[in-house]
Amino acid sequence: MNLFTDIRTLVIDSLTAMTGEGALPEGLDFANVAVEPPRDAAHGDMATNAAMVLAKPAKMKPRDIAEALAAKLAADERITSAEVAGPGFLNLRLAPGVWQAVLKSVLDAGTDFGRSDMGADKRVNVEYVSANPTGPLHVGHTRGAVFGDALAALLAYAGYDVTREYYINDGGGQVDVLARSVYLRYLEAHGQEVAFADGTYPGDYLVPVGQALKDKVGDAYVGKGEDVWLAEVREFSTDAMMELIREDLAQLGIKMDKFYSEKSLYGTGKIEAALASLESKGLIYQGVLEPPKGKKPDDWEPREQTLFKSTDHGDDVDRAVKKSDGSWTYFAPDIAYHFDKVERGFDELIDIFGADHGGYVKRMKAAVSALSDGKVPLDIKLCQLVKLFKDGQEFKMSKRAGTFVTLRDVVDAVGADVTRFMLLTRKNDQGFDFDLDKALEQSKDNPVFYVQYANARICSTLRKAEEQGIAADDTTLNAADLSLIADPAQLAVAKKLAEWPRQVEIAARTHEPHRVAFYLYDLASELHGLYHLGKSNEDLRFVKESSQSATHANLALARAVSVVISAGLGILGVKPAEEMR
Numbered sequence: 001m002n003l004f005t006d007i008r009t010l011v012i013d014s015l016t017a018m019t020g021e022g023a024l025p026e027g028l029d030f031a032n033v034a035v036e037p038p039r040d041a042a043h044g045d046m047a048t049n050a051a052m053v054l055a056k057p058a059k060m061k062p063r064d065i066a067e068a069l070a071a072k073l074a075a076d077e078r079i080t081s082a083e084v085a086g087p088g089f090l091n092l093r094l095a096p097g098v099w100q101a102v103l104k105s106v107l108d109a110g111t112d113f114g115r116s117d118m119g120a121d122k123r124v125n126v127e128y129v130s131a132n133p134t135g136p137l138h139v140g141h142t143r144g145a146v147f148g149d150a151l152a153a154l155l156a157y158a159g160y161d162v163t164r165e166y167y168i169n170d171g172g173g174q175v176d177v178l179a180r181s182v183y184l185r186y187l188e189a190h191g192q193e194v195a196f197a198d199g200t201y202p203g204d205y206l207v208p209v210g211q212a213l214k215d216k217v218g219d220a221y222v223g224k225g226e227d228v229w230l231a232e233v234r235e236f237s238t239d240a241m242m243e244l245i246r247e248d249l250a251q252l253g254i255k256m257d258k259f260y261s262e263k264s265l266y267g268t269g270k271i272e273a274a275l276a277s278l279e280s281k282g283l284i285y286q287g288v289l290e291p292p293k294g295k296k297p298d299d300w301e302p303r304e305q306t307l308f309k310s311t312d313h314g315d316d317v318d319r320a321v322k323k324s325d326g327s328w329t330y331f332a333p334d335i336a337y338h339f340d341k342v343e344r345g346f347d348e349l350i351d352i353f354g355a356d357h358g359g360y361v362k363r364m365k366a367a368v369s370a371l372s373d374g375k376v377p378l379d380i381k382l383c384q385l386v387k388l389f390k391d392g393q394e395f396k397m398s399k400r401a402g403t404f405v406t407l408r409d410v411v412d413a414v415g416a417d418v419t420r421f422m423l424l425t426r427k428n429d430q431g432f433d434f435d436l437d438k439a440l441e442q443s444k445d446n447p448v449f450y451v452q453y454a455n456a457r458i459c460s461t462l463r464k465a466e467e468q469g470i471a472a473d474d475t476t477l478n479a480a481d482l483s484l485i486a487d488p489a490q491l492a493v494a495k496k497l498a499e500w501p502r503q504v505e506i507a508a509r510t511h512e513p514h515r516v517a518f519y520l521y522d523l524a525s526e527l528h529g530l531y532h533l534g535k536s537n538e539d540l541r542f543v544k545e546s547s548q549s550a551t552h553a554n555l556a557l558a559r560a561v562s563v564v565i566s567a568g569l570g571i572l573g574v575k576p577a578e579e580m581r
Contacts, residue, residue: 001105001113002501003098004046007078008035011048014072023068025058035092037499044083044091045495051088062088099494100482106497106560107478111567114500118508119160125341126152128352129249129256130167133241134178136205137248137407140354143432144383145407146423146573148352149254150513151381153571158508163346164257170238171262171333177201178241179234183221185210186233190222209240248407252416253573260340265333274339274371275306275321275332283309283370289320308335313366335367342372349378350511352428358382379511383428389435414439417574421448424517424572442580447521451565452577454524457531458562459578461542462555470543470551477559480552489533489540490557493526500564513571520568527561 011033018024033054038047051066058065063084070082070090081093106113128148131141149164156162169175181201184194189211196202213221213236221229242259249255265271278284288302306322308331321332341349349368353360361380368378388395388405390413395405410419413436422439425447426432442449465472485494500519507515534541542558544550566576 001102001109002116002505003102003498004035004502007046007092007094008033008048010073010076010078011035011050011069014069015050015054017072018068024054024060024065028054028057030054036502038091043085044081045094046092047085048090048092051084051090055088066090096486096491097483099491099498100485102498103482103485103494103557103560104478106563107474107556110563111570113563114504114567115157115159116501116505116508117159118505119155119158121159121161122347123161123163123345124155124348124350125163125165125344125346126155126350126352127165127167128152129245129254130169130352131245132169132172132174133238133245134174135201135203135241136244138404139386139388139407139410139434140383142252142407142410142419143386143423143428144352144354145249145252145254146420147381147383147428147513149252150420150424150516150572151350151352151511153573154504154508154513154516157567157571158504160348160508164255166256166259167337168238168242168259168261168263171266172330175234175238176230178237179230180226182206182209182213182237182240183229183233186213186221189214190219205244209237212240213237251408251411252420260337262333262337265336265340270340271328271332271336274336275308277339278308278335278367278370281370283312284321285309287318289318308367308370310363310366310370313369315362315366319363319366331363331367334364335371338364338368338378339371342368342376346376349376351378351380353380353382355382355384381428381511384431386423386432386434389433390437395436410434410436417452418448420573421451421517421569424514425521427512427514447517448574449580450528451520451524451569453580454527455562455565455569456577456580458527458558461558465543465551465555468543470548470555472555472559474559477552477556480556481549482553482556484550484553485557487540489530490554493523493530493557493561496523496526497560497564500568516568516571520565520572523561523564523568527558 012030015024015028015030015033019026019028030050033048033050035046035048038044048069050069051062054060054065055062066084066088070084073079073082073090073092078094078098079092080095083091085091109115126148128151129137129141129145131137137145152162152164177200181196184196184200185206187210188194188207213233216236221233275284285307286304287307288304289307303324305320305324307318308321310319311317319331320329321335322328338349351364361382364380365378368376388410414422418439422434423432438446439448440446442453444450462472485491500523503515503519507513530540531542538544538546539550540554542551542554544554562576569576
């Protein structure tokens, strides 16, 4: 049940009837007619812009349309008043029975209340994390991991067929550096003293990898040149790091559907096939790029390269795919990888990148547009940096990693649920200051505590009711007389619940899971407010000793809030708290 969709349908039906009666001209487009909450709740329950968007094409005054539409809408039993405001906005107030029906829908549907068929089973690929397999995940990866996983869950909840994917960057020179670093730890395991040169990875996390290599091959590589061991150690090290990364992701409850190796693109004809597709469309040519904008590097010289005409698909400049020496650029395998996604039949692609990849957005969108003939949209979401604070100071280093704070450092400090929720309380393209102390603070200023406390408070109330001999199981509450939910404070909670399906669709459409966290905070606020009002007003108490029927209705309202909080937290990957310590 999406009440906003239902009322919008009523508005469209009324406009259609007005057209048939000659009150509106034929041929008007109602696509931009919206029904949404008013900016000020005092103005009503819902508002529609119908008169404003139709006035110009209808060649009529907005107020004339609004007044005629108001008369139509007022005839519906769900509408108690339809008032014209300002130049032609129409504010609607709905009957209490409408909000009581919402509660019934929540209780009947459970955590499926709010699910949508908006996605229509379209296949969408969400690629996220995709960190170089050279070490444990750090706090920056953590934000991308949480954001991508929540977005994937949100899209699935909204009716999409979602594939969660990790692209393993195991085809570049950084994996050779990893192999050399592991080799040093391998020598160390044999009792040798080693020194880590600049550019190698000195973190303690490679100590067990070096030991494991020793256990596998003994002293076979000791004193040998890279020609003997580099390829084997590279593969061994990559496998070990990917196992570590999988364990890191598991700490956050993240499980990928597919891991895709960059290395699999080389020597298999996949890069050549992708570029052949672009060439068949006249988008590959030999040319010389202009020097970089700004100061020309001293070592820059014009060289003919193989270029992709990405400017034909919205990029600022054309991009090199093959260097003058015949080797591939970094961009070439990325093109091939996305060509593979297109070939796998996905209807939409979403990439989650770190903030440092902002310059890659236009070229990647251009490539997917060209490869799919504009049929497969690519949305690239950038996750800005996270700064950690502890005891009022920026928290910068992990001894185990050597140079950075790891995902495990954060999870060990505050837990997976808190980590996930906190990182989703800010839009992905905004910087985030993560205060580890405040994340554990039990106050209204801590959003994860405030939401979890609301659910725990409801669970505690239901348990206490059962202890008092009051049936509080779902079967009993689903049969409660919800017409007894009539106080404005109670209806305010029901109205907030009614917004949930709408929020799901907006968040899924905009690829913004932080909207779910914001909504849950607002819903928790309504619940806490109602609870405190009950301290001075017996009618609003969840357990009303003088009336069993009122108690069941009030408990049903509380249970409905718990259902929606559980559904929302499920999207965010957070387990609802049933009690607070």
